[in-house]
Amino acid sequence: MFQQARRRRARVAAAGMAAIALLATACSGSGGSGGGAKDETLVVFTGQAGDYQANFNPFSPTMNEGAGTIFESLFYFNQVRDEPAEPLLGTEYSWNEDGTELSVTLREGVKWSDGEAFTADDVVFTLDMISKYKEMNGTGYKGRAEAVDDTHVKITFDEPSYMDGPQILGKIFIVPEHVWKAFEEPSKNTVTKPVGTGPYLLGDFKGQAFTLKANPGYWDGEPAVKQVRYIALSGNQAGADALKAAKIDWQTGPVPDMKNVEKNYPGYKAVTVPINQTALMTCSDAEMGCEGPQTDPAVRKAIYYAMDRSQINSLAFQGTSSQISPGFALVESNEELVSEKLKENLAPMKPNVSKATRLLEQAGYTKGPDGIYAKDGRELSLTVRVVSGWTDYITAVDTMAEQLKKAGIKLTSQQSSWNEWSEARGQGKYQLLIDSLYPGPTPDPYYTYSYFFSSETTAKVGETANPNFARYSDPRVDRALKELKRISPEAAEQRQRQYDVIQTRIEEDMPYIPILTAGTTSEYHASKFEGWPTEYNLYAVPAVWSRPDQAQIYKALKPAGK
Template identity: 60%
Template sequence: MDRDVKWRRVRTATVGFAVSGLLAAGCGGSGDSDGDGGGGESDTLVIFSGAGDFQANFNPYSPTKLEGAGTIYESLFFLNTARQEDPVPLLGTEYTWNEDGTELSISLREGVTWTDGEDFTADDVKFTFDMLRENPAINSVGFDGETTVVDPAHVTVAFDEPAFMDAANLLGKIWIVPEHIWSGVEDPSTDTMAEPVGTGPFTLGEFRAQTFTMTANPDYWDGEPAVQTIRSRALSGNQAGADSLTAGQIDWLSSPVPNLDNVEQAYPGYSATIANTYPIVLGTCSSVELGCEGPQTDPAVRQAIYYAMNRDQLNQLAYQGVAAPISPGFGLPDRDYVSGGLENGTAPMEPDIARATQILEEAGWERDGDGIYAKDGEQLELGVRVVSGWTDYITTVNTIAEQLQEAGIALTPQQSSWNEWSDARGRGDYQLIIDSLTPGPTADPYWLYANFFSGANAVPVGETANINWGRYGNPDVDAAIDELRLINPDDAAAREPHFDTIQTTLEQDMPYIPVLLNSTVSIWNTDRFTGWPTEDDLYAFPAIWSSPDSAQVFKNIRPAGGE
């Protein structure tokens, strides 16, 4: 396999315990579900993955999808961000670039069928790629290639200019859908696909508001999975997840639990893993031009919040001391290039109230009689959206609200269901919102910049943002991202000046206010199932909400005592 795209190693800290990794698909819910718990049927895996009542949305391109990416629908290859390794063939078997990076040739797996019995062919791949290109709402990767079917098992993708960086998303994060069904879909970004048809290892089973199942696909091209049923449960939040873990009612969760330094003793039969990779941020609706309103549209306010945080306190209170420092340029410390031009290579762990107030006052904000800053008759009062039940994030925003009082900033946490929170995030109906940024298909900061900071992914308030929900755009950042896209990622020297531009600009603009590097938790039942990722074999990123990594885990594990 010709791999002109270099897959770089992710920085992970794997130890004998874990902590939270709550992202867009995070944890939370509105009450315990019924159904089997851990310790039930030997080939049934019970997972905690819900947030409020489940909504039957199995469209892998929907920003509010429930499930489907990797489990029901597959990509061409699996790209592991947890370690450096060759892409794992799935629906694709081989790929090559031409010399100048303008044409990608892909060989496809033969003998694959969709779960309705129709054959999978190159026509489905072309249809999917064309659908992506023609629908900006789902084209968060900015794909603009021209796909040609060579024969039923081969396609080529041509680009107008070198597109080395397009390969990872195209090969590993685009979910191939059946042309014979999706050609009738009016809007692929909003159709919920309640009865999905895919090529993946699992199919949708029973569905209820607080529990749903996926069942092993008996005709899966790589053999029927040993785990016959995956039961997802909606619980009332992280505490309910920890309680269910204590009771042995679930087999895998990725959320914070008590006793992180003593997991195996506190939860007999379970073990856990940690990885510091995902940046926790206070996202801001940042662009006045795109319809954002409120004090957070002022970069001075965003910087003041950044300096007023006591991150050491946040780490201890919300993350049991195992979150990691974050860079304001969003290069992952100890893994990525971090610009020497940054004022802070990593965000200050202690607050600097004097700096925060200086920034505000130089921008024209003045304290009023209540001790809160105001400008042009508007007080510096902000709401921050957080999902009910996300206990670590709730603790984070409550603590930040207390910390900001000293800096003359009033912050009000606003809890809601995940569905309401996700909808508000997409439409820009918020001032601040707590979330984590997903790092992309490979261990390279380019993806974070191209996805979350590219003006090409910014849409007006009221329209659904697929990924740049901060609605940020800066011409210097956009130009640097465009240049990076053309450069072979092996050429570090050529890339560094563009990383310098991006990182130093982001430190000033700060559309996503850095908090900490989240410590991703996964705790799993090792008494009932074998084959989980370990420190010595991180064959997938160890988090239940990470797609398609969770699908790789589902395929790999086996009931304990099974063949």
């Protein structure tokens, strides 16, 4: 996931075995259970696909790490709890009366990891940079920043922009001007020697594993977890095996019998949070260069109705997922915002094959002797991109393929490395792709809509979209997003009218075909480290690939008993 929607990644089995050997070596010196320094190394598995490529650019869709750990935002906003932002590089912020000016006070005495002083000029440089390079501007930032003095920044907008606040403050990672000003193409630069203000520095780096080491000069004090070791394995099963052998301390992903983690993995616990929304992404717009039958809304809706979501949940996700709305307001946390104007508030859990086939026939498709529909001599055959080793997603796609046959649709899984999958997603070189839509810095659904459904965050096929990978563009949605940005978050009725517009439009067009709301489950080594988020204390999103939440967790952890 783009962070994405950052989901479980995997790599070929042979390389995974090599990584296990490397991991075992690392654990013997700094990562296993026991006493001393080795208890201060946290070993994590994000699901990495293929060898790591040294890229710590926090604005790159293919970065390994860095956002939150090496590079910091001004504040931290908790996506799962509605609470005040936590100060990081910033200490205070405020809006003027009409929401056109955002003033930020910065923390004094912060140093970059190379010893240079952090100042307001770095913040202004970062904001100006993403304004210049659209592919870096995943938040749609349109302000103008100026340094009032070394510790104060003023950001002005041409119109009220309340909703930009959490994005600018919590989702833009500040980089050092004195380093980055030398980059000719910062959007494409693979940062191999990152200089940041965060709690961690880059340690050793190899293709199969790399280490972040605690920053002794961190403004908030050196973290108790002295090292974080990122390792690559051969997929979800390899992650479960490493967990069973106590070779990793934290992973986010499925394991066998997920309901009994504490019994099956002594010393470990698990936490599940419904936060991301699993969907079939479609390259939806032929005018943007997309090719294939998925550019027809009738095909997308037919797929939507042909799914047996109960079966998918059972076979692929061990029953941890839940219902999803076709308007993509997160049901668990924003149920009151699900539009009453939707044709269906929730996606059906059982298939409606007759409705699916009726939609296809009304769109001019006819069923062939093999039971598969065709139009203009072309069979209704679609390819779904999925990352090798993502066993839950692979099972979900294989299950859907069998289900869609009953509606006359041929679905084929195309597995590849995460790097290839991510490149195809960003460039629009796919028909269908399974991934998740993620929320923004706060629970407000505005951010999901502005990320994935705005014309501002997409691009033609062959150019990098970030993160509107579906190439979706609708002027009514764009107008509603513009209005939401202007309306105070407290004006609930005014905001709901705009949500109604967005939700009904995306239900009609369906550029992302809803599957289920994912129950994101993490397994963590509770007997080795303490301070983990729990369902009773969700101080951060407990997913190892969720940035900058992972950094908040690393900072909160300490070796058990210390």
